[in-house]
Amino acid sequence: MTLDVSWAIAWVRGTAQTVAEHRDELVELDRQIGDGDHGENLTRGFTAVIQRLDALEEPPAEVGDVLKLVATTLMSTVGGAAGPLYGTAYLRAAKATGAPRLDSAGVVALLEGALEGIVVRGKSTTGEKTMVDAWSPAVEAAVLAADAGLDPAGVLAAAADAAERGAEATIPMVASKGRASYLGERSAGHRDPGAESSALVLRAAAWAAAEATA
Amino acid sequence: MTASATARVALVLVSHSDQLARGAVELAAQMAPNVLLVPAGGDGTGGLGTSFEQVERALDLATAEGRSAVVLTDLGSAVLTTESVLDLADPELAARVRLADAPFVEGAVAAAVTAHGGADLDAVLAAAEHAGSTFAPTGDPGTPAAAVPSGEPAEGEAVVALRNPLGLHARPAAVLARMVAGFDAAVTVDGVNAASVLELMKLGAAGGQSLTVRSTGPEGRAALDAVVAAIEGGFGEV
Numbered sequence: 203m204t205l206d207v208s209w210a211i212a213w214v215r216g217t218a219q220t221v222a223e224h225r226d227e228l229v230e231l232d233r234q235i236g237d238g239d240h241g242e243n244l245t246r247g248f249t250a251v252i253q254r255l256d257a258l259e260e261p262p263a264e265v266g267d268v269l270k271l272v273a274t275t276l277m278s279t280v281g282g283a284a285g286p287l288y289g290t291a292y293l294r295a296a297k298a299t300g301a302p303r304l305d306s307a308g309v310v311a312l313l314e315g316a317l318e319g320i321v322v323r324g325k326s327t328t329g330e331k332t333m334v335d336a337w338s339p340a341v342e343a344a345v346l347a348a349d350a351g352l353d354p355a356g357v358l359a360a361a362a363d364a365a366e367r368g369a370e371a372t373i374p375m376v377a378s379k380g381r382a383s384y385l386g387e388r389s390a391g392h393r394d395p396g397a398e399s400s401a402l403v404l405r406a407a408a409w410a411a412a413e414a415t416a
Numbered sequence: 417m418t419a420s421a422t423a424r425v426a427l428v429l430v431s432h433s434d435q436l437a438r439g440a441v442e443l444a445a446q447m448a449p450n451v452l453l454v455p456a457g458g459d460g461t462g463g464l465g466t467s468f469e470q471v472e473r474a475l476d477l478a479t480a481e482g483r484s485a486v487v488l489t490d491l492g493s494a495v496l497t498t499e500s501v502l503d504l505a506d507p508e509l510a511a512r513v514r515l516a517d518a519p520f521v522e523g524a525v526a527a528a529v530t531a532h533g534g535a536d537l538d539a540v541l542a543a544a545e546h547a548g549s550t551f552a553p554t555g556d557p558g559t560p561a562a563a564v565p566s567g568e569p570a571e572g573e574a575v576v577a578l579r580n581p582l583g584l585h586a587r588p589a590a591v592l593a594r595m596v597a598g599f600d601a602a603v604t605v606d607g608v609n610a611a612s613v614l615e616l617m618k619l620g621a622a623g624g625q626s627l628t629v630r631s632t633g634p635e636g637r638a639a640l641d642a643v644v645a646a647i648e649g650g651f652g653e654v
Contacts, residue, residue: 278469280465281459281463281464281493282466285466285497287496289468290503324496386653
């Protein structure tokens with residue numbers, strides 16, 4: 203099986219929904235180690251994405267078109283660091299997916315593109331208590347799942363599981379990038395909000411894929 | 417060349433706050449009336465944050481008519497948003513833009529004054545980036561560190577290793593500065609005024625590094641002992 207543009211749209215709608223549902227939780231996580239606006243900013247960004255998607259005269263032709271719309275909208279509307287970080291992630295993911303349908307290798311390429319975007323924009327690596335700590339294990343798990351012959355839904359489920367473990371693993375970390383780094387050692391003991399929202403985004407992708415293949 | 421802006425290099429000031437961006441423009445403009453200064457503050461809807469579209473518009477305006485531009489930013493997302501705009505911009509435009517690693521206000525003023533004199537892109541960028549040294553004029557004569565009353569015998573000196581793995585970052589620097597301010601003494605750490613958070617942070621002292629603490633004044637001995645104890649104690653972090 204492969205994933206097409208209707209999956210990408212379902213993913214984006216699912217992300218908007220899950221981000222809105224977890225808005226308060228993300229705000230609280232960010233309030234502990236950042237400036238408290240992550241849940242608010244992401245909810246505003248994805249609400250704008252849905253509005254722009256609904257306003258399109260014709261549905262996007264390819265997965266990459268959906269991802270590009272998400273990228274440009276988030277960059278314009280989020281207002282915090284998550285805007286350019288997620289924006290660049292979706293933009294690189296869009297560049298990596300120039301086909302109407304994605305097989306397992308295509309899904310891996312999408313995730314690798316997203317991770318590359320976050321690393322390039324944030325100049326961050328693993329262990330710094332950032333989104334990278336969710337995306338990096340997600341990509342590793344996706345590669346293994348694809349190599350093991352799993353279908354795209356299986357690859358995304360593996361990526362989402364790994365992202366959730368990665369977000370959990372940020373709790374004891376001391377932040378060395380972003381606003382949380384101003385807290386130094388006091389940033390330990392809190393889950394990183396960016397890693398948490400990344401896990402939500404990837405879970406939404408897995409759910410949409412499971413729906414598409416059900 | 418009849419327009420008010422005749423300098424070859426314009427400035428774009430990207431802040432989370434619209435008022436901060438406009439205020440910095442106002443301040444720099446007073447000293448450099450011939451420079452085009454473009455504010456790009458806030459999220460574009462009246463809130464705090466940065467806006468891709470606002471930064472994009474500001475850069476288009478700043479680089480019109482063949483001008484180059486130096487961009488100054490405040491906090492993290494202002495940098496990320498500007499880098500994103502430059503990533504997606506026409507390469508010819510992006511090639512005429514530099515993102516300064518500089519303090520927002522001091523950098524803007526220094527860059528504007530230099531641009532006003534007709535300097536080129538590299539010189540304006542250098543002026544912005546050199547403005548950071550305003551905070552910690554180490555090595556310059558007449559710095560706060562040199563404000564120790566002359567003729568007074570030094571009360572003490574100690575060399576002590578910094579145990580904090582992250583070095584002398586914001587929190588321990590603030591602890592140290594507040595502690596020193598409580599004594600009737602003049603204390604320096606590696607030559608900078610230990611009562612200044614910014615100067616301490618600017619040392620960039622890393623974990624494991626040895627720091628030289630000097631202290632003078634009526635309570636110089638007690639201040640030295642307290643500072644040494646705080647550093648040896650890892651500021652309660654390790």
